[in-house]
Amino acid sequence: MKIITWNINSIRLRSSLISKILEEEEPDILCLQECKSPSEDMPFGVFEPLGYKFFACWGQKSYNGVAFISRIPLENIEKRKFLGSEQARHISAITSTGLTIHNFYFPAGGDIPDRNSNEKFAFKLDYIKAVEEYFSVLDLSKSILVGDLNIAPEEQDVWDHKKLLKVVSHTPIEVDHLRSLAKSGPWIDVLRKKYPDEKLFSWWSYRAKDWLVSNKGRRLDHIWLTEDLLDKCKSCYILKEVRGWSSPSDHVPVVAELVL
DNA sequence: ATGGTTGAAAGTCAA
Numbered sequence: 249m250k251i252i253t254w255n256i257n258s259i260r261l262r263s264s265l266i267s268k269i270l271e272e273e274e275p276d277i278l279c280l281q282e283c284k285s286p287s288e289d290m291p292f293g294v295f296e297p298l299g300y301k302f303f304a305c306w307g308q309k310s311y312n313g314v315a316f317i318s319r320i321p322l323e324n325i326e327k328r329k330f331l332g333s334e335q336a337r338h339i340s341a342i343t344s345t346g347l348t349i350h351n352f353y354f355p356a357g358g359d360i361p362d363r364n365s366n367e368k369f370a371f372k373l374d375y376i377k378a379v380e381e382y383f384s385v386l387d388l389s390k391s392i393l394v395g396d397l398n399i400a401p402e403e404q405d406v407w408d409h410k411k412l413l414k415v416v417s418h419t420p421i422e423v424d425h426l427r428s429l430a431k432s433g434p435w436i437d438v439l440r441k442k443y444p445d446e447k448l449f450s451w452w453s454y455r456a457k458d459w460l461v462s463n464k465g466r467r468l469d470h471i472w473l474t475e476d477l478l479d480k481c482k483s484c485y486i487l488k489e490v491r492g493w494s495s496p497s498d499h500v501p502v503v504a505e506l507v508l
Numbered sequence: 509a510t511g512g513t514t515g516a517a518a519g520t521c522a523a
Contacts, residue, residue, distance in 0.1 A: 257514075258514090282523085284515065310522090311522070356522075356523055359523095368522090453512085455513050457512085498523085
């Protein structure tokens with residue numbers, strides 16, 4: 249079973265890039281974030297001729313938005329509000345192969361890494377704690393957590409660890425919150441487990457002159473597995489070349505293949 | 509220290 253997570257940064261603008269990924273990678277399920285569209289305007293019909301007939305989404309006008317595009321049936325769809333927020337940041341499903349997939353778009357947190365002066369940063373930290381509380385009362389097995397978590401936790405997840413210590417996405421307090429959440433599964437960061445020492449990025453800013461040459465990336469997009477799935481994961485990788493496609497998202501897809 | 513780009517939307521806000 250192949251799973252892909254991708255912050256698409258507008259599902260409508262990039263539906264042709266989605267089709268290309270479906271054709272080239274043939275995932276069983278594609279998990280999207282930042283769809284930036286109301287649910288009823290998401291162009292799911294485009295993907296049916298490619299063999300993808302199962303969809304679920306929590307859309308929102310202009311902002312946020314998460315979705316599943318799947319060639320296998322999905323059941324028990326849930327869209328969970330955390331902290332009472334109406335922002336569309338979570339959707340989960342149970343696949344016909346018996347896996348529970350949680351698809352998240354965590355808050356970005358604004359520019360200033362201080363919860364007292366920046367309410368977006370406070371919301372980001374509180375959101376992660378609320379997700380942790382939610383998982384603490386669940387019996388987690390055969391579960392996968394994917395998405396744009398908007399945190400690059402390890403030194404090797406950013407282009408310059410020291411330069412980014414005060415930059416939102418890599419501050420110690422955010423990393424602490426994410427590590428605490430990981431313990432709640434416990435969840436295993438499978439890509440980092442497979443490649444413990446190398447620089448790994450899934451996002452490159454639009455603002456760089458040449459993203460490939462400057463390579464000032466961060467690993468914001470994650471695939472976490474519960475321990476019972478760890479030995480079933482045969483590969484996990486980042487599709488870096490997608491950042492070089494025409495009119496790309498600033499994030500690239502992350503892939504995991506499981507043998508169930 | 510600053511500004512750089514993109515998307516949704518129709519002025520800015522968010523990333």
